[in-house]
Amino acid sequence: MHPYKKKASPHDVVNQFFDAFSLATAEDYLLSSFKAAESMPVWKKSAPYNLIYFFEQLANLIHAFSEKANQKNEANQYAKCRKCINKYTVKQWDEYLHYILSFALSNNSLSEAGVQLELMHLFDYLKQLLATSYLLKS
Numbered sequence: 355m356h357p358y359k360k361k362a363s364p365h366d367v368v369n370q371f372f373d374a375f376s377l378a379t380a381e382d383y384l385l386s387s388f389k390a391a392e393s394m395p396v397w398k399k400s401a402p403y404n405l406i407y408f409f410e411q412l413a414n415l416i417h418a419f420s421e422k423a424n425q426k427n428e429a430n431q432y433a434k435c436r437k438c439i440n441k442y443t444v445k446q447w448d449e450y451l452h453y454i455l456s457f458a459l460s461n462n463s464l465s466e467a468g469v470q471l472e473l474m475h476l477f478d479y480l481k482q483l484l485a486t487s488y489l490l491k492s
Contacts, residue, residue, distance in 0.1 A: 362414075362418065363418070364418040364419055364421075364432050364435070364490075365492070367415055367417075367418035368415070368418075368487045368488075368491050369491055369492060370411070370414070371411045371412075371414065371415055371487070372487075372488060372491045374407070374408075374411060375408065375411070377484060377485070377488045380408070380484050381481060381484060382399070383399065383404075383405060383408045384412075384477065384480055384484065385477070386458075387405055387408075387455065387458040388454060388458075388473055388476075388477050390457070390458040390459075391453070391454045391455075391456075391457040391458040391463065391473075392457075392463050392464055392465060392473060393463055394461060394462070394463060394466075396458075396459060396460065396461060397458040402459050405455065405458060405459065406455065409451055409454075412480065413447070413448060415435075415483060416439050416444065416448075416451075416483070417444060419432055419435040419436050419439055419483075419487075420436070420439060420444045432490070434486045435483060435486050438479050438482040438483040438486055439479060439483060441475070441479060450471060450476055453469055453471060454471070454476070457469070
């Protein structure tokens, strides 16, 4: 996945994400990719690059909110988003997103390949992140 650019503020990352995806589209991509990763059919919502781009932007959100805030006001503003992702380290999130994307675009499922992920928890945390960060966009 594309590495997160540290120069962008969380606010900029949120705006970039929601300039590319509506909340409904983001939630649809999230759900459909999780379903495809855990089943045999390959993700077919649109071009594979759309899903790859979605996951790059999702990783950017996670990275943006995992960094320490520069100001107290900013820390309070982004605390709810941090709470959505603080169950795992950034390295773990990157690994989990990589697995989900890879298996969503392959003919094999995660469980068939022996990859054990807590998909329901991951899905819930990411869906919360999307909803919470959506409220921060300007």
